[in-house]
Amino acid sequence: xxxxxxxxxxxxxxxxxxxxxxxxxxxxxxxxxxxxxxxxxxxxxxxxxxxxxxxxxxxxxxxxxxxxxxxxxxxxxxxxxxxxxxxxxxxxxxxxxxxxxxxxxxxxxxxxxxxxxxxxxx
Amino acid sequence: xxxxxxxxxxxxxxxxxxxxxxxxxxxxxxxxxxxxxxxxxxxxxxxxxxxxxxxxxxxxxxxxxxxxxxxxxxxxxxxxxxxxxxxxxxxxxxxxxxxxxxxxxxxxxxxxxxxxxxxxxxxxxxx
Numbered sequence: 001x002x003x004x005x006x007x008x009x010x011x012x013x014x015x016x017x018x019x020x021x022x023x024x025x026x027x028x029x030x031x032x033x034x035x036x037x038x039x040x041x042x043x044x045x046x047x048x049x050x051x052x053x054x055x056x057x058x059x060x061x062x063x064x065x066x067x068x069x070x071x072x073x074x075x076x077x078x079x080x081x082x083x084x085x086x087x088x089x090x091x092x093x094x095x096x097x098x099x100x101x102x103x104x105x106x107x108x109x110x111x112x113x114x115x116x117x118x119x120x121x122x
Numbered sequence: 123x124x125x126x127x128x129x130x131x132x133x134x135x136x137x138x139x140x141x142x143x144x145x146x147x148x149x150x151x152x153x154x155x156x157x158x159x160x161x162x163x164x165x166x167x168x169x170x171x172x173x174x175x176x177x178x179x180x181x182x183x184x185x186x187x188x189x190x191x192x193x194x195x196x197x198x199x200x201x202x203x204x205x206x207x208x209x210x211x212x213x214x215x216x217x218x219x220x221x222x223x224x225x226x227x228x229x230x231x232x233x234x235x236x237x238x239x240x241x242x243x244x245x246x247x248x249x
Contacts, residue, residue, distance in 0.1 A: 020213065023206050030203065045176040052170055068159060075152045104156075111159055118167045 004081070006101040008073040015074045022067035029064040053122040065115035069108045076104045139221075144228040148205040151198040158195035165192075183249075193246050200238040205231050 009015055040047065051057055084097040168179040182188050208231050212218040217227050 020210065023210065027203060027207070030199075045173045048176070049170055072152075072156050072159070075149075076156055079149055079153060107156075111163060114163055114167070118163070118170060122170050 004077075006098070006105070007077055008070060015077075018070050019074045022071040025063050025067040026071065029060060032060070049122055052119070058119050061119055062116065065112055069112050072108055073105065077101065080104070139225060140228045140232070141221075141224050144205055144208075144231050148202060148209075151202040151205070154194070154198040155202055158198060161191055161195050189246050189249070193243065196242045196246075197239045200242060201235045204235045204238065 007015065008018065036043075036051070043051075052061065080097050080100055084093050084100060086093045089096070165179065165183075168175045168182075170176075183192065208227050211227070212224075217223040
């Protein structure tokens with residue numbers, strides 16, 4: 001069996017599951033945010049920062065950014081391994097794909113650290 | 123394995139069904155969202171950094187260019203979520219038994235996404 005070092009988990013089944021679980025968490029966060037803005041369309045800074053400085057909301061936001069990270073990793077990996085291939089663009093595909101995958105991972109880690117910095121800096 | 127096997131699949135010459143367009147748009151919107159996360163985090167950061175940054179964010183979001191970026195991010199998100207929910211429903215074994223039901227649910231995704239994106243557009247224009 002061929003394994004890829006840049007895939008998020010070593011099994012396709014785990015990636016499949018991660019993709020679904022992260023989707024549900026992000027959807028829950030989106031529904032919560034829509035509900036919040038329907039009830040309070042124009043929150044003041046105090047209302048907004050009080051909401052996000054509560055522990056429960058910090059955990060919910062953290063779970064969501066971790067879901068975004070996992071979901072983007074699995075999703076972008078699928079797109080890159082489907083289109084940046086030797087069959088489609090020739091032998092240079094492998095180094096280009098490796099470069100793009102590692103860049104993608106770096107951007108995702110940057111997003112996670114940035115989000116944690118925002119959430120615990122309120 | 124021979125690496126130069128002939129490939130008899132010219133996607134450009136094949137008439138694709140609606141399910142293909144819904145699928146490829148799901149991928150495109152996903153890639154757009156990967157970049158849009160940076161915009162959303164920037165907005166989230168500015169909204170929580172301080173009272174001043176919160177106010178200047180409000181001013182910034184009244185500019186048409188900023189509104190265009192927010193619109194793009196939300197439109198991609200709306201489409202991606204609607205198409206993603208179709209996947210989750212199919213994972214439950216609903217509507218994946220034949221091609222016709224797949225085509226029908228793909229059209230439902232298109233219609234719902236258009237309605238939501240139109241609402242987002244209206245909301246941003248009235249803002």
